[in-house]
Amino acid sequence: MSTPATPRSDAAPYGAHAPRGLVRWIIARTRAMPGGWLSRRLIFVLRRLAVKALDGAPVDVETLGARMRLFPYNNVCEKRVLFTPQFFDAEEREILASRVSEDFTFVDIGANVGAYALFVAALAGPRASILAVEPQPDIFDRLTFNISQNPFGTVKAVACAVADKTGELTLFLDPRNSGESSLRVIGSSQARSIRVPATTLLDLLRNEGFTRLDAVKLDVEGAEDIILGPFFASAPENLFPKLVVLENGAGQWQIDLPALLESHGYRRLARTRLNLVYERG
Numbered sequence: 001m002s003t004p005a006t007p008r009s010d011a012a013p014y015g016a017h018a019p020r021g022l023v024r025w026i027i028a029r030t031r032a033m034p035g036g037w038l039s040r041r042l043i044f045v046l047r048r049l050a051v052k053a054l055d056g057a058p059v060d061v062e063t064l065g066a067r068m069r070l071f072p073y074n075n076v077c078e079k080r081v082l083f084t085p086q087f088f089d090a091e092e093r094e095i096l097a098s099r100v101s102e103d104f105t106f107v108d109i110g111a112n113v114g115a116y117a118l119f120v121a122a123l124a125g126p127r128a129s130i131l132a133v134e135p136q137p138d139i140f141d142r143l144t145f146n147i148s149q150n151p152f153g154t155v156k157a158v159a160c161a162v163a164d165k166t167g168e169l170t171l172f173l174d175p176r177n178s179g180e181s182s183l184r185v186i187g188s189s190q191a192r193s194i195r196v197p198a199t200t201l202l203d204l205l206r207n208e209g210f211t212r213l214d215a216v217k218l219d220v221e222g223a224e225d226i227i228l229g230p231f232f233a234s235a236p237e238n239l240f241p242k243l244v245v246l247e248n249g250a251g252q253w254q255i256d257l258p259a260l261l262e263s264h265g266y267r268r269l270a271r272t273r274l275n276l277v278y279e280r281g
């Protein structure tokens with residue numbers, strides 16, 4: 001089945017794209033299904049039916065404690081958050097949720113459409129400080145829309161990449177998954193590139209007035225080492241995040257990132273199918 005073309009954003013008020021009929025039924029069914037091979041096969045079939053019925057339209061739903069408008073076509077994250085939020089980084093979110101406090105500080109690097117940032121905002125209090133960092137212009141539009149549909153008032157979207165230097169860098173985009181972008185070349189003959197502003201993690205924290213960081217999530221398709229290597233070499237210890245959730249890009253990293261984390265007092269809490277979770281202290 002071909003992928004429907006989707007708009008960069010949709011200006012209709014939230015609720016205009018509430019799921020109806022078959023799509024509503026499928027979303028309810030897939031969200032109620034347990035794990036297991038058979039369930040996942042059935043979810044896949046039902047999901048395809050719903051996507052076909054939507055015919056390119058977005059869906060307005062509440063998920064992970066927040067209101068979101070999702071485009072479940074060429075973005076794997078949006079598809080997972082819409083149909084099966086119970087499986088979306090479940091162990092990672094459980095660990096993160098157990099650490100969230102009233103004045104939690106959290107930076108989501110590679111925020112996509114805001115699933116992690118809004119999940120944390122729904123749990124934290126009004127004194128929390130949350131940055132959702134996303135460099136892709138079309139995905140950033142969806143991120144800011146989703147933030148604006150919620151009453152939290154603690155999430156700030158930042159339109160840039162995070163790298164080893166401040167300036168303008170080339171970002172590579174995978175046309176098969178619009179949520180996948182990297183400062184490293186993506187292995188697809190159809191990949192395209194754009195120029196985006198970039199900053200370092202240390203500069204980002206300082207410019208936003210952070211004096212401590214309770215947690216950081218990095219999902220930058222194998223470029224996590226480009227961010228964390230220079231950060232730990234130059235950041236003051238008070239800015240070292242207490243909790244680190246990062247996509248496991250060990251095959252692409254040019255340094256031993258787990259060893260670097262361990263050398264700065266971190267211990268691994270979890271290794272899931274996609275991610276690693278480390279805690280300091």
